[in-house]
Amino acid sequence: MGRGQGVGAFFSALVAFAVGVTVMLSLLLGDNPALFGDRPGSDELARRIALPGDVLLRLIVIFLALSIVIGIANLLFVHVSRLTSGKFYSAVLLASFGFTIYWYVTRRGDTSLLEAVQLPIESALAALLFVSLVHGSSRVMGKRNDIWGLLFVAVVVVVLLASLPLAELAPVKAWSDWLMRIPVSAGVRAMLLGIALGMVVTGVRAVLGQDRSYRG
Amino acid sequence: MNEEFNWLEYSESVERAAAEAEENSGRRGLRRFLPGRPKLPRFPNILRRLKLPRLSRPRWPGLPSLPGLPRMPRLPGLRRKAQTQESVQPSTAELLGGQTNRPVEELDDRLRALRERSASGMMGAPPAPAPNQSLLDVDEVLVSPAFQQKPGGVISAVALTKAQQQQVEMLKDIVGGPLGTQESDGRRLPRPTSVFSLSALPRVLGTALLALFVSLPFVSSDFAEGELPPVEFDEDRNSATTFYNLLDNIARDDYILVAFEYGPAAAGELDMLAELLLRHIFAQRATPLIVSSNPIAVVHAQNIIREINRSLSDAHAPLTADEDYYLLRYLPGGALGLRELSENFGDIARVSARGQLTGLEFASLQEMTLMVLITDSAEDLRSWAEQVLPEVTDMQLLVATGFAAQPLAQAYADSVEGVMGPVYGMRDAYTYGEKLHANFSALDPSPPEQEPIVEPVQASDGADGATDSNAVSEPQIERDGPTALPAVSASPEATATSAATETSQPTSTSAPTDTPAPTATEATLLAVEVTSPQRVNIRRGPTTVDDVLALGYPGDLFEVLGTNGDGSWYQIALDNGLEGWVAAFLVEERVITASELAGEETNDSASLPRERAVMRLDFTFRLGKNQPRFYQAQAPAPGDRTELVLTRDRSQEVPRLQAMTLGTLAAVLVIVIGNLFYAARGLLRRRDSSGAR
Incomplete structure (x- = not known):
């Protein structure tokens, strides 16, 4: 590793560590003035501790908003460059972009484009997803002809049947309720725990410089 | 058939070689393998990392030059440094070419080929034709992009360095062979299935069935299946x-x-x-x-x-x-x-x-x-x-x-x-x-579908018989005031009966004995007033873990139905027919007479800053759990709040629900039939294969 890169990596790790610890302390101590006891001025002390974290978080939100603008600019540059390759859809994208901007500027407040174009398209995509899922589910036993494939199909059928408003399917509804209440709920909670643990580990690694920081 | 390329083995061998080299060298990173890497100045590091545009080569060759645009200022040295930085991005072959700690004979064929290519100066040479290198088991899913080397293709428009070109070639080698009908080793490559082919028939039929079932309810109401959802949430909800x-x-x-x-x-x-x-x-x-x-x-x-x-x-x-x-x-x-x-x-x-x-x-x-x-x-x-x-x-x-x-x-x-x-x-x-x-x-003076909710008055005994609709219809009544106001009993006997009956279920309340006795001729009611400076939760049961049914605001009055065992919670009546519990320390008991009630209404409406005071004039009369109770709808409150609800277009709700039901039914059919077919086919194949053995 070059010496310049080493200095840069050290600097970036240092910045990540300082920002991470500052925000963490601000959130932990700033929100709990009771930790400083009943001494006079404890509220003011907590407020001062909370301030750097608040400022940094607001800065992050501003940068994230700025990244949207950068993303739009990048999108435009990429598709302008693809125009030279005769990419028709890039031309459509750029024309749509320009037309939408023109529409918004000249007919401010009119959001009929959203209702007439984007809403039907995205709804149609969601409907296509339904068809694809059904088709994929119908081929499970063709790809995986074993007990696990059978279990998957059985659960799908039970949950779907239970959602039907037919009185004859009351027993199936009881099975489905059990599935949703016990295994699904357990799985959801397990995922929440996993996400929380993963976020803690990733955060600690980034703060301690063991993982990639903002320099990527 | 040629021997297939084992991607896992290949990647593991590269990682193994890199790890061994690192151990032997004592230096971290793979860059030590780069022979003759140019020495770059240490600073400014940020400038070196800038991806400056290549001024010598037009970015978009097909575009005409735009007159009038300012030219990029020439920065002598920096662009060259940036280019140099880009051009030294190592490929795997370069990395392995610098590896000298293992003799060539010990390397496997793939690594040996890579080292030989590196030693032979392959920078400009095309890579050797690879055998079938489709990824194992995923070649039907992951298909390589159609790289085109001809002018005007993707590659020429992007302007790659030699190192990047090497990496692209390697990616092509790894990901797979050409697309379409070409066959590299006699094995047929996957191609999209036409919807008119026989193999696509199940997919087409399934999709058609789903579309048909979902569309039918919008065509005719004769295709209704199943029951509509209830008009009230179920008891377990x-x-x-x-x-x-x-x-x-x-x-x-x-x-x-x-x-x-x-x-x-x-x-x-x-x-x-x-x-x-x-x-x-x-x-x-x-x-x-x-x-x-x-x-x-x-x-x-x-x-x-x-x-x-x-x-x-x-x-x-x-x-x-x-x-x-x-x-x-x-x-x-x-x-x-x-x-x-x-x-x-x-x-x-x-x-x-x-x-x-x-x-x-x-x-x-x-x-x-x-x-x-x-x-x-x-x-x-x-x-x-x-x-x-x-x-x-x-x-x-x-x-x-x-x-x-x-x-x-x-x-x-x-x-x-x-x-x-x-x-x-x-x-x-x-x-x-x-x-x-x-x-x-129920609030609408001319309800389109439903009459106002009026429960019949049923006297439970002689005393309660005095409670009739005439006796209590004097105040204005509305269903949904934000807070409940107390009921007024027609006689003191009715109140006493009410209290006794109510308290028999939870526990008895001693409140009436602690409060001034009402006059014999005036109707009274035991109520609690919210004295907490903030809004209070009214819960389903007398614990803080019970669900919150409603909110009470400072000054709100509720009819008392009873208390819990230790008197720490009051059971109160809500205006929407439900009964809730409020913590005793948040409220204060009051016995209210009809005259007090009338005066209080006036005072409240004058004192409350917001128009909630007006809403509090909407009464719901309750005369106890076992007493005749009734709700009487009144003319709507000033304004047109009912219009905001009743003008909703509900014409498409039922067809959409029916479509959802039929669509789910079709999905179940498709899934069951498809899986039965594939399961039967799998069983037959297993039987055939076991028979052949």
């Missing part, structure tokens, strides 16, 4: 009932934070529910503050309100932005944006989605009465529950979700204090709409 009751008990000019967290893809499932919730809030004369971390959702919310406006008659004043409702600015940053919402709500509420000042001044999110979250994403629900809910105290988050997020929403509602609901999917939306429509139809 207490959380959904609580959801409705909380929203039904908000007061005029309350501020409700409504989070629109769903995009157009979920509009079909959630639009109906979102519109109902907004209509309910508007009908209560509360003010929704709409926020979202999804920019499209904010615009979509505005469109829903626009639809509500279109449904109103000309006599009704249209709902106005920044007056009847507020579209607050978009919250970027996902969870961080929600964090900012909870920390700096005052700043966010000052600016509308159009960047204009709203004139709202809030110190914190705590000033909201309720929060309503409408989302199709479990991730959004998690963000709200983790970033926003902990920052407020004694406030409920009502969750309305799509079917996909329901399991997580239910888990939060079951275990997190303050999360209410969920109400989810179109069936719940239908039930919510029917319940809302029925309740507000």
Whole structure:
């Protein structure tokens, strides 16, 4: 590793560590003035501790908003460059972009484009997803002809049947309720725990410089 | 057939070689393998990392040069450095070429070929033709892009360095061979299946069946299947009932934070529910503050309100932005944006989605009465529950979700204090709409479908027989005042009977003995008044873990039905027919006579700053649990709040529900038939293969 890169990596790790610890302390101590006891001025002390974290978080939100603008600019540059390759859809994208901007500027407040174009398209995509899922589910036993494939199909059928408003399917509804209440709920909670643990580990690694920081 | 390329073995060998080299060298990183790497100056490091455009080669060769545009200033040295930096990006062959700690004979064939290519100066030479290198087991899924070397293709337009070109060639080698009908080793490559081919028949039939079943209910009502959802939430859906009751008990000019967290893809499932919730809030004369971390959702919310406006008659004043409702600015940053919402709500509420000042001044999110979250994403629900809910105290988050997020929403509602609901999917939306429509139809002077709710008066004994409709019809009665007002009994005997009967179920209350005795000729009622300076929760049971049914505000009066064992909770009557419990330390007992009640109404309406005082004049009379009770609808309150609910277009609700039912039925059929076919085919194949052995 070059010496310049080493200095840069050290600097970036240092910045990540300082920002991470500052925000963490601000959130932990700033929100709990009771930790400083009943001494006079404890509220003011907590407020001062909370301030750097608040400022940094607001800065992050501003940068994230700025990244949207950068993303739009990048999108435009990429598709302008693809125009030279005769990419028709890039031309459509750029024309749509320009037309939408023109529409918004000249007919401010009119959001009929959203209702007439984007809403039907995205709804149609969601409907296509339904068809694809059904088709994929119908081929499970063709790809995986074993007990696990059978279990998957059985659960799908039970949950779907239970959602039907037919009185004859009351027993199936009881099975489905059990599935949703016990295994699904357990799985959801397990995922929440996993996400929380993963976020803690990733955060600690980034703060301690063991993982990639903002320099990527 | 040629020997297939084993990708896993190859990648492992590269990693193994790199690790061994690192151990032997004592230096970290793979860059030590680079022979003759140019020495770059240490600083300025940032400038070296700049990806400056290549001024010597046009970026887009096909574009004419634009006159008048300023040329990029020439920065002598820096561009060359940047190019040098790019050009030394090592390929795997280069890395292995620098590896000298292992003799060539010890390397496997692939690594040996790579080292030989590196030693032979392969920078300009085309790579050796690879054998069949489709990825094992995934070649049907992962198909290499169609790289084209001809002028005008992707590669020529991007201007790659030699090192990058090497990496592209390697990627082509790894990912697979050419597309289309070409065969590299006699094995046929996958190609898209035409919808007219025989193999696509099951897919086409399945799709046609789904489309047919979903479309039929919109063509004719004869294809109805199954039952419509109930008009009331089921008994085991207490959380959904609580959801409705909380929203039904908000007061005029309350501020409700409504989070629109769903995009157009979920509009079909959630639009109906979102519109109902907004209509309910508007009908209560509360003010929704709409926020979202999804920019499209904010615009979509505005469109829903626009639809509500279109449904109103000309006599009704249209709902106005920044007056009847507020579209607050978009919250970027996902969870961080929600964090900012909870920390700096005052700043966010000052600016509308159009960047204009709203004139709202809030110190914190705590000033909201309720929060309503409408989302199709479990991730959004998690963000709200983790970033926003902990920052407020004694406030409920009502969750309305799509079917996909329901399991997580239910888990939060079951275990997190303050999360209410969920109400989810179109069936719940239908039930919510029917319940809302029925309740507000009772307020309409000319209800379109339903008569006002009037329960028959049934005297239980002689004393109660004096309680008739004439005796209690003097005050004005309305179903849904935000707070319940006490009933007035026709006689003291009736009150005594009521108290005795009521207290027999929970425990007896001793309140009447502690309070001044009413005159013999005047009707009295035992009530509690909310004395807490803040709003109080009215719960389903006498514990803090029970669901919140409604909210009580300072000064509100409720009829007492009884107390719990130690007297720490009062059981009270709510205006919507439910009974709830309120903690005793938050209220104060009062015995109210009819004359006091009349005076208090006047005083309250004059003293309360907000128009909730007017709403408190709406009475619901209750004469005890075992006494004759009745609700009598009255003419609607001033204004046209019922129109906000009753003008909803419900013509498509039933066909959509029927389509959902039939579509689900078709899906089950397709899945079952398809899997039966494939399972039978698999069993036959196994039997054949075992027979062949």
